[in-house]
Amino acid sequence: MIKRNIPEKIKALRDSLYQKLFKINDSPVRIAFGLGLGVASGIIPGTGPLAALFLAFIFKANRASALIGSLITNTWFSFVTFLLALRLGSAIFGVSWEKLQDESRALFTDFKWEYLFKSSFFNIALPLFIGYLIIALLSGILVYLVSLVLIKKIRHPA
Numbered sequence: 001m002i003k004r005n006i007p008e009k010i011k012a013l014r015d016s017l018y019q020k021l022f023k024i025n026d027s028p029v030r031i032a033f034g035l036g037l038g039v040a041s042g043i044i045p046g047t048g049p050l051a052a053l054f055l056a057f058i059f060k061a062n063r064a065s066a067l068i069g070s071l072i073t074n075t076w077f078s079f080v081t082f083l084l085a086l087r088l089g090s091a092i093f094g095v096s097w098e099k100l101q102d103e104s105r106a107l108f109t110d111f112k113w114e115y116l117f118k119s120s121f122f123n124i125a126l127p128l129f130i131g132y133l134i135i136a137l138l139s140g141i142l143v144y145l146v147s148l149v150l151i152k153k154i155r156h157p158a
């Protein structure tokens with residue numbers, strides 16, 4: 001078995017995503033909407049493929065594209081957007097983001113169940129969740145719009 005290098009793996013992933021996403025037998029709007037829902041649900045920690053499938057079912061979006069969008073962003077993207085969500089949430093709630101970062105670091109490094117029930121947990125969780133929610137919504141809308149244009153352009157070139 002020949003091992004592929006990283007550029008070949010990226011090309012194979014891109015080709016696979018192209019085949020799975022742009023060749024789906026559904027309307028461009030439903031595919032793009034599913035992808036946007038999947039990306040949004042994948043960004044929010046604790047949600048992911050099941051939430052994407054549920055949302056796609058509720059909103060009648062394409063479930064396959066929702067699953068793909070969720071798998072693309074699930075977990076790893078949550079870690080990438082952590083600091084941005086922290087800053088955004090702290091700005092909305094008028095809290096120092098450095099203090100919020102220190103408290104969240106303490107929560108994760110010295111985890112204790114009783115800490116979850118203290119009011120200070122909600123001082124961390126609520127701003128962080130709101131930050132993630134805004135990032136997820138904006139990312140989902142952006143992915144929806146870009147993928148809708150791309151799908152229409154690829155399916156019906158001018």
